[in-house]
Amino acid sequence: MRYPHLQLSANPHDRTAVRRGDEEWLERRWADPRSRVLVVSGTRVRPRDGRVEWISPAEAPEGVRVLLGEHDGRAWFAVVTDVSLAQGGDPAEWTPLRGLLPGLLDDAAPAAPLVFHALGLAEWLFATRFCPRCGEPLQPRSSGHELACDNGHTQFPRTDPAVIMVVTHGEPGAEDERCLLGRQAVWPAGRYSTLAGFCEPGETLEDAVRREVLEEVGVQVGEVEYFGNQPWPLPASLMIGFIGRALTTDVRVDEREIEDARWFTRAEMKAQAEAGTLALPGGVSISRSLVEHWYGGPLPGHW
Known part of the structure; x- marks a missing residue:
């Protein structure tokens, strides 16, 4: 029998981890209008008609640029902004991951693993502000997949x-x-x-x-x-x-x-x-x- 939970893990993307520090490659992909971006305010996104909305890089606001990977012949990113973007609009428009789950089962929507990847990292970036070893502020690197402090301590996303x-x-x-x-x-x-x-x-x-x-x-x-x-x-x-x-x-x-x-x-x-x-x-x-x-x-x- 087909197990329902597998629908949310189907059709995964290539995470292209070797490209996370390749600035030239990243800029080329960011300049490509075919690339798609998910805007995350804090840990919430703003869906359209019940679906997660992906936009072009040219439409994306400022924030931490996260490389998700490649899928269907194009690059996929997330831009993680602070919570002020959601707070400045109608809070009801911005939805946490749990509220997005039904829309992720739509065959017309991009693969759910892209959204899981984006919001999992956004949650980690939102909750991890200071180094647990020395208390210094942390700054993102490696396309949002690492956080480092001035003392050289590096943090990685946790599961x-x-x-x-x-x-x-x-x-x-x-x-x-x-x-x-x-x-x-x-x-x-x-x-x-x-x-x-x-x-x-x-x-x-x-x-x-x-x-x-x-x-x-x-x-x-x-x-x-x-x-x-x-x-x-x-x-x-x-x-x-x-x-x-x-x-x-x-x-x-x-x-x-x-x-x-x-x-x-x-x-x-x-x-x-x-x-x-x-x-x-x-x-x-x-x-x-x-x-x-x-x-x-x-x-x-x-x-």
Whole structure:
């Protein structure tokens, strides 16, 4: 089956990292009217008709010029300005990445990886102003992919690995096999999702799965199988999907991150999703792909 989250990773661009310091090449591409630019104010963009708007370099404002790479025979850039551009106009016109996700699935739109690349870097540039080693101001270089201070300390964009897992119990494929989903207290009634959490220093991804499940719902996990991954720059994560096999089934939620967690058979999941009493994650997320992979096909309804 085709997994929904792969739509946001399809058709990636050539990042042309070797060109990030090639000023002559960069100026030629910037002067080319076929090149496209995404304007980012702080960490927000201004879409047009629900789609991300790409403009020519001649139309772009001043800001940090970021080389994204090459795609479809042209160069792609982002210009990261400060937040004043968005603040000076109608704030409702400027949208964070989460609000852009539906438009990124449009076949007529440029590849979503270009937008993920641009906004992931914009978030890092916005949040990283001073050197963590000496406190001196940081300045961008290498087409926005490095930050350096006057003392010679260099910072690079960070990506935080996060595990996300569907936990199962029972004979795989059996009628009584169950999967475990949880919910947070702030979510609307009926909304459930896979469990997730960040990997800690010195920890394997598989052990992060076991630790997070035990901490959040009190269930012990044994075998952990890799499923897939999804860039998720909200603000700087890589979601790494797993299938975990439960060794225990008693649920004890931590009541801090997780308000409730429940086991679902396939029949229960289908019936409740069709009735609208169970709302599963949206199709663009790897969480949805994990659930439908375990279920064996598409399910109705989503957040």
